[in-house]
Amino acid sequence: MKEDSPMVRVSNAYKTYGHEMVLNGFNMAVRKKQIYGLLGPSGCGKTVLLNCILGIRPLDSGLVELGVTRKSDVGYMPQEIGLFKEFTIKETLTFYGRIFGLNGKAVKTRSAELTAFLELPDWQCLIGKLSGGEQRRVSLAVALLHKPSLLVLDEPTVGIDPLLSMNVWQFLQEATREGVTVILTTHYVEEARMANMVGLMRNGQLLIEDSPTNIMTQLNSDTLEGAFYLLSRDHQASIMGANETPQFPKERYEGKLLNNESFISWNRFLAQLVKNYIWIKRNTVIIGLLLILPVMQSFFYSAGFGHFPKSAKIAAVTDEITFGEFSTDCFSQEIFQGDEDMNCTIAPPFSCYLLQLMNNSADLVVFSSSEEAKNAVLTNDAWAFLHIPANFSVGIAQIFLRGPLSAESQEDLDETLDQMAIHVQMDSSDYVINLLLRKMFLEKFRDFVEDLTQSCGLPKRFASMPVRFMEPIFGTKEPEFTDGGLAGFFCSFCFFFTVLFTSGSVMMEKLAGVLDRSMVAGMTYFEIVTAHLIVQFVLVFVQKSMMFAVFYGVYSSPFLGSPVLAVAVLFLIELVGVSYGFFITEIFVSDRLVTYATIGITLAVFGVGGIIWPPEGQHPILQNTVWAFPVTPALESYKSITLKGYNLTNYVVWKGVLSCFVWISIFTAATFVVYRTKRRSLK
Numbered sequence: 001m002k003e004d005s006p007m008v009r010v011s012n013a014y015k016t017y018g019h020e021m022v023l024n025g026f027n028m029a030v031r032k033k034q035i036y037g038l039l040g041p042s043g044c045g046k047t048v049l050l051n052c053i054l055g056i057r058p059l060d061s062g063l064v065e066l067g068v069t070r071k072s073d074v075g076y077m078p079q080e081i082g083l084f085k086e087f088t089i090k091e092t093l094t095f096y097g098r099i100f101g102l103n104g105k106a107v108k109t110r111s112a113e114l115t116a117f118l119e120l121p122d123w124q125c126l127i128g129k130l131s132g133g134e135q136r137r138v139s140l141a142v143a144l145l146h147k148p149s150l151l152v153l154d155e156p157t158v159g160i161d162p163l164l165s166m167n168v169w170q171f172l173q174e175a176t177r178e179g180v181t182v183i184l185t186t187h188y189v190e191e192a193r194m195a196n197m198v199g200l201m202r203n204g205q206l207l208i209e210d211s212p213t214n215i216m217t218q219l220n221s222d223t224l225e226g227a228f229y230l231l232s233r234d235h236q237a238s239i240m241g242a243n244e245t246p247q248f249p250k251e252r253y254e255g256k257l258l259n260n261e262s263f264i265s266w267n268r269f270l271a272q273l274v275k276n277y278i279w280i281k282r283n284t285v286i287i288g289l290l291l292i293l294p295v296m297q298s299f300f301y302s303a304g305f306g307h308f309p310k311s312a313k314i315a316a317v318t319d320e321i322t323f324g325e326f327s328t329d330c331f332s333q334e335i336f337q338g339d340e341d342m343n344c345t346i347a348p349p350f351s352c353y354l355l356q357l358m359n360n361s362a363d364l365v366v367f368s369s370s371e372e373a374k375n376a377v378l379t380n381d382a383w384a385f386l387h388i389p390a391n392f393s394v395g396i397a398q399i400f401l402r403g404p405l406s407a408e409s410q411e412d413l414d415e416t417l418d419q420m421a422i423h424v425q426m427d428s429s430d431y432v433i434n435l436l437l438r439k440m441f442l443e444k445f446r447d448f449v450e451d452l453t454q455s456c457g458l459p460k461r462f463a464s465m466p467v468r469f470m471e472p473i474f475g476t477k478e479p480e481f482t483d484g485g486l487a488g489f490f491c492s493f494c495f496f497f498t499v500l501f502t503s504g505s506v507m508m509e510k511l512a513g514v515l516d517r518s519m520v521a522g523m524t525y526f527e528i529v530t531a532h533l534i535v536q537f538v539l540v541f542v543q544k545s546m547m548f549a550v551f552y553g554v555y556s557s558p559f560l561g562s563p564v565l566a567v568a569v570l571f572l573i574e575l576v577g578v579s580y581g582f583f584i585t586e587i588f589v590s591d592r593l594v595t596y597a598t599i600g601i602t603l604a605v606f607g608v609g610g611i612i613w614p615p616e617g618q619h620p621i622l623q624n625t626v627w628a629f630p631v632t633p634a635l636e637s638y639k640s641i642t643l644k645g646y647n648l649t650n651y652v653v654w655k656g657v658l659s660c661f662v663w664i665s666i667f668t669a670a671t672f673v674v675y676r677t678k679r680r681s682l683k
């Protein structure tokens with residue numbers, strides 16, 4: 001731009017939101033060292049225009065030219081407060097002072113000037129505790145803090161006392177004499193008479209742009225309000241009936257955006273870091289929950305998952321003895337004193353011994369009749385009804401002790417087998433309980449027969465299945481579901497909490513307008529991400545240490561591999577979470593959508609991660625594509641390290657590590673692309 005060219009020029013600007021044409025061939029020119037008052041009805045696009053001028057939003061088409069190049073040349077006061085509610089006034093001014101590159105002394109001196117002029121409350125007051133008007137004054141002070149050469153103020157006088165409002169105008173007029181250019185929007189048309197130039201915006205166009213005096217003269221009106229009424233009326237009449245679909249030229253936005261002097265600055269980074277620290281200090285409840293919840297979940301998982309359902313009731317009936325005898329004698333040891341004739345130490349009725357074995361593992365309730373026992377299942381009081389027939393001991397003795405060949409005939413053998421059969425009717429509505437009780441019934445019967453044959457002098461193996469489960473290659477002979485599922489649970493939670501914290505903190509700043517404001521002031525995305533990573537790292541360190549202590553200290557879950565490698569994998573998963581968190585906060589504008597995206601991916605990781613069901617049982621398409629899911633391969637990696645002692649030379653381990661790096665790159669690149677697309681042209 002040449003020396004005499006305007007400070008801000010907007011040419012043929014178009015901007016749509018859905019079907020709404022917010023800027024419709026908009027043109028404006030703001031001369032240097034002037035106050036430009038932008039007026040227009042609510043919703044006409046004033047804020048959108050300011051955002052496009054500052055590069056917060058891109059134009060669909062058109063040109064913005066600025067007479068300044070550096071972000072630090074601009075002072076911006078957004079319409080919403082755009083300040084951290086948890087900060088004190090002093091912390092707010094220090095934060096922005098650091099971003100603008102001011103030293104402590106300069107911030108203090110300038111803050112004192114602004115405090116006197118804007119009548120700011122005590123510096124120790126929290127922003128969130130101030131009135132709306134006080135908050136706006138602090139917001140204005142932030143925009144003026146570094147004495148910028150271009151001031152962009154969105155409704156600076158709303159909610160401010162008329163006397164103070166007049167002071168603000170006088171201050172701005174004074175500033176223009178010192179070389180500052182001001183663009184401001186206001187709803188108070190008459191106060192705009194103090195501007196050098198005013199522009200009336202309506203339906204995305206600028207109806208007029210001139211000095212207030214010229215406008216009033218031109219329209220023969222005593223007031224600016226009256227002049228604008230006439231202009232708006234004429235404009236309304238001219239567009240009546242014109243109901244065309246909005247069209248705009250497709251050439252891209254070509255304006256030069258404001259730049260930072262450097263990609264990274266220690267001052268800005270420190271500002272962001274201190275800001276995060278203050279936020280944590282003021283939000284101890286949230287941070288406490290973020291630390292305590294995972295530990296609680298670890299306890300819940302270890303205490304609640306994978307254990308045999310011992311309290312599952314089994315309604316049993318044995319026809320071998322009467323109910324009275326059973327309740328008093330069946331579970332007492334005396335009746336197992338042996339039988340001299342049979343030469344066995346376990347004596348009939350054998351159903352007592354079998355039921356006692358079952359009672360050691362489950363909650364066995366003995367009923368006197370089959371009807372009652374079955375009814376217990378029907379009324380949800382028991383998970384299985386088990387019936388032992390009257391000839392059970394006779395049949396067992398015949399088949400297992402005397403041998404099936406002792407039967408007189410094939411019919412006799414068939415009848416004996418029928419008469420000794422135990423009938424089980426289950427409530428199969430719960431797959432896991434059904435499976436575990438079934439397994440328990442079969443195992444207890446096997447134990448019973450082994451014990452019985454052994455008690456009669458026969459080898460124990462005589463009644464065993466000829467399948468021997470030897471010492472396992474990995475894991476234990478009696479593997480626990482808890483151990484197998486732990487990797488999936490731990491990794492999914494690491495991912496979930498990281499996404500939650502990242503997206504939560506970014507969205508909080510974004511929705512409060514703080515993120516845009518900090519970025520207009522000069523903060524870079526890189527500084528925001530790096531400062532966030534440091535906070536996240538500290539949180540993760542504390543969080544994971546506590547979870548490790550619960551899983552591997554309190555509950556002694558198996559851990560065979562390298563702790564360093566396992567922690568590295570968890571850390572990579574966290575980084576996937578951070579990059580995903582930034583990605584979703586960049587593509588979605590509402591926190592609801594971000595929440596859905598957080599929960600959605602976590603459920604997907606849970607669903608396909610082999611926590612609930614092994615991947616080997618998945619549909620072939622899923623089985624063959626699950627490697628491409630985020631986190632899932634890393635979860636396998638962690639599982640192999642902890643349960644099999646694998647190291648990086650193993651395919652499963654490095655596949656998980658590689659997958660993390662790939663996903664971190666994908667999410668980071670996607671965030672960058674969306675970020676650039678939202679703010680700049682694709683030129």
Ligand SMILES: Nc1ncnc2c1ncn2[C@@H]1O[C@H](COP(=O)(O)OP(=O)(O)OP(=O)(O)O)[C@@H](O)[C@H]1O
Pocket residue numbers: 017020022040041042043044045046047048049079
């Ligand atoms: N991110 C967005 N998505 C969709 N529509 C938007 C978005 N931002 C602004 N708009 C729409 O653009 C139009 C202009 O909004 P803008 O905030 O610029 O109005 P304004 O002139 O500043 O109003 P006010 O004086 O009440 O602040 C409105 O209809 C608004 O709904």
